[in-house]
Amino acid sequence: MRKRLYIIGCTGSVGSSVLSVCRSFPEHFEIAALAANSSVERMIALAEEFSCSLLVFSDHAAAGRAKEIVSQSTGKVGRVKVLSGEEGLREPASSQDIDHVVVASSGIGAVGALMQALRSGKEVSLANKESIVAGGPWIMPLAKKEGQLRPLDSEHNAIWQCLSGESASAVKKIYLTASGGPFLNFSREELDKVTPAMAVAHPVWSMGAKISVDSASLMNKGIEILEAMYLFSLSASQVDAVVAPNPFIHGIVLFSDGSFKMCASAPDMGIPAMSALFHPARSPRDRGNTPALEGLVLSFQAPDDVRFPCIRLARDAAHRGGAYPALLVGADEAAVGCFLDGKIGFMDIPAVVEEVLERYSGSAPLTLEHALDIMIEGRSIAMAACEKRRGRCF
Numbered sequence: 001m002r003k004r005l006y007i008i009g010c011t012g013s014v015g016s017s018v019l020s021v022c023r024s025f026p027e028h029f030e031i032a033a034l035a036a037n038s039s040v041e042r043m044i045a046l047a048e049e050f051s052c053s054l055l056v057f058s059d060h061a062a063a064g065r066a067k068e069i070v071s072q073s074t075g076k077v078g079r080v081k082v083l084s085g086e087e088g089l090r091e092p093a094s095s096q097d098i099d100h101v102v103v104a105s106s107g108i109g110a111v112g113a114l115m116q117a118l119r120s121g122k123e124v125s126l127a128n129k130e131s132i133v134a135g136g137p138w139i140m141p142l143a144k145k146e147g148q149l150r151p152l153d154s155e156h157n158a159i160w161q162c163l164s165g166e167s168a169s170a171v172k173k174i175y176l177t178a179s180g181g182p183f184l185n186f187s188r189e190e191l192d193k194v195t196p197a198m199a200v201a202h203p204v205w206s207m208g209a210k211i212s213v214d215s216a217s218l219m220n221k222g223i224e225i226l227e228a229m230y231l232f233s234l235s236a237s238q239v240d241a242v243v244a245p246n247p248f249i250h251g252i253v254l255f256s257d258g259s260f261k262m263c264a265s266a267p268d269m270g271i272p273a274m275s276a277l278f279h280p281a282r283s284p285r286d287r288g289n290t291p292a293l294e295g296l297v298l299s300f301q302a303p304d305d306v307r308f309p310c311i312r313l314a315r316d317a318a319h320r321g322g323a324y325p326a327l328l329v330g331a332d333e334a335a336v337g338c339f340l341d342g343k344i345g346f347m348d349i350p351a352v353v354e355e356v357l358e359r360y361s362g363s364a365p366l367t368l369e370h371a372l373d374i375m376i377e378g379r380s381i382a383m384a385a386c387e388k389r390r391g392r393c394f
Contacts, residue, residue, distance in 0.1 A: 003277070006033040006098045008056075008089065008113060009105030011042050013207050014127040014152055017269035018102050021277060022050070024285070029277065033092040035105070035113075038062035044069055047080050054092060056083045058109050063088070089113040094120040100277065103128050104152060106210065108372055111135060118142035118149065125276040127152035129227050130333075134326040134375045136230030138368040149231075150276035155224055156231055157272035158251025158263035163232065166255070174234065175252040176224050177244040178303065181216040184245065188307055194346035196339060213336045214310075217349055218303055222314020223332070226325045229318060236318035241311060243301045248291065266291055309350040313357065322364030323374045324357060330378030331356035338386035345389075352385045 005022065009015040015036075022029040031050035036043055038059040044066065047055055057063040063084030070080050083091060086109065093101055093116040101117040103110050104127045111131045117124050119142055126132070126149060131139060143149040151157045155176040163171065182201060183191060200212040207215065214220035221241040228239045242252070247267040254260055265271045266289040274283040305312035310332075317324035335352040338344045344352065356378050365371035 002028060002030040004030045004032040004097060004099045005102060005277075006035070006092045006095075006100070006117075007031065007102040007104065008035040008110045009103065009128075010034045010046065011036045011039045012104055012106070013211075014104040014269055014273075015102070018104060018125070018152075018273045018277070019046070019050075021270050021273045021283075024287075025283070032097055033095075035089055035092075035110075037105075037109075040065045040069070044077060044080075048075075048077050051076055053079060054081050054083070056088045056092065058085065058089065060084045086112050090116045093117040093122065098122060100125065102152070103131070106130065106208070108134065108375070111139070111368075111372070115139060115142055118144075121145065121148070123148060123150070123279075125150045125152045125273070129153075129223050130329050130375070132230050133223060133226045133329050134371045135368045136227075138371075140230055140233075147279055150279055151231055152269075152272055152276055153224065153227075154250045154267070154269060154272050156228060156251070157275060158249075159228065159232065159253060161263045161275060162251060162253040162261045166253075166261075168233065170256045171232075171234070171238065171253060172256050173238050173240065173254045174228060174232065175240055175242045175254070176221060176228060177247075177249050177251060177300075178215075178218060178221045178241055179247050180243045180245055180303075181218065183216055184243065186307070188347075191307060192345060192347050196342065199339070199346060209340055210333070210336050213339060213349075214332065217310045217346070218308040219310035219314065219332050219336075219349070219353075221303065222311040222317075223329060225311075225314055226318050226328075236315070236321075239318070241303055243303050244298065246296065246298055248296060249298060310353065313350060313353050317357065323360060323362060323371075326365065326371045326375040327356055327360055327378035328353060330375035330380075331382040334379040334382035335386060338383070338390075343390045344386050348386070348389050352382050352389070355385045356381045 031052045033054040035056035040062050043055050067082045090113045093113040100123040102125045103114045151160045199216045200209045225239045248264045249262050252262045270287050303311050317328040331353040335349045
């Protein structure tokens, strides 16, 4: 019997990788529902390709356009149902026609659907940092079954695989690997001159603009540290990052007896997607890109938090806890957006985030709603800070 999937964020890089796995294994997976923000033509094409009967759009106007296309179509597309908004995102998450929910969207728009899926006992594959960093204390307890929540990001998926069958008490520390991004060997003076076009050109992974900038600044790795704390119930002192220029090792676990366990593969998001979708089994076939071990050279180095202060700020937020992880995520989102719009420089990003963290005087969140409000507040404070710096870049 095929596993029926609902993929939220299906047009993004991670969602596209999940779809590529489904193309390779049509005997194992059926696409029952797809969700995206506003990519109408792309969604209609995917519905036809996978015979998908349900499309969900976060954007109501996009949903309206899709309904017009469906109403004028015959065949498979003419039978597609279209939903919209947060309520529309939640509906398939608890449907009896869905076995597995993939949350691969960015932002917090799918938090409700994620929680609905976990409450309903669905298998969930997750690649959404914001939801866990801001709402981890309220989201993680909803995963009642072992293996119910499966990390999709390559580093967290690697740690998840390394921890399988291990006692939590034996875990001393985990390390998330970073390629170092395109500016690993840049001087501070060179970093001051980085442009948006330079920052989005990641040398290893194909990602969206925001994540590419975060990877270049090492903020992505810092946010992943925060996410890993919640995903694996670890303290800030048990999670760190290490730069590994060869993108072969994705995650490392150090155990109490001094032994290390590492998870390695080609840098292909389809591989963690296969591990999450097929769990607890393994995919019967590889992706055709398994590297040879001969000639591989592995090296590790500590991230330079002087040239790349974003990772220091994330570590500080991890140790401070409370409101600071959500504040950091909101502030970074605004700062990166302003950088991509040419309003601030690359090295203004950490300066803006640090200003937000230092200016906050509110309380720690007591509810998920409060945590999400704090993230929005961080975004607002950061926007004001960016306006003060506007034009002083490049």
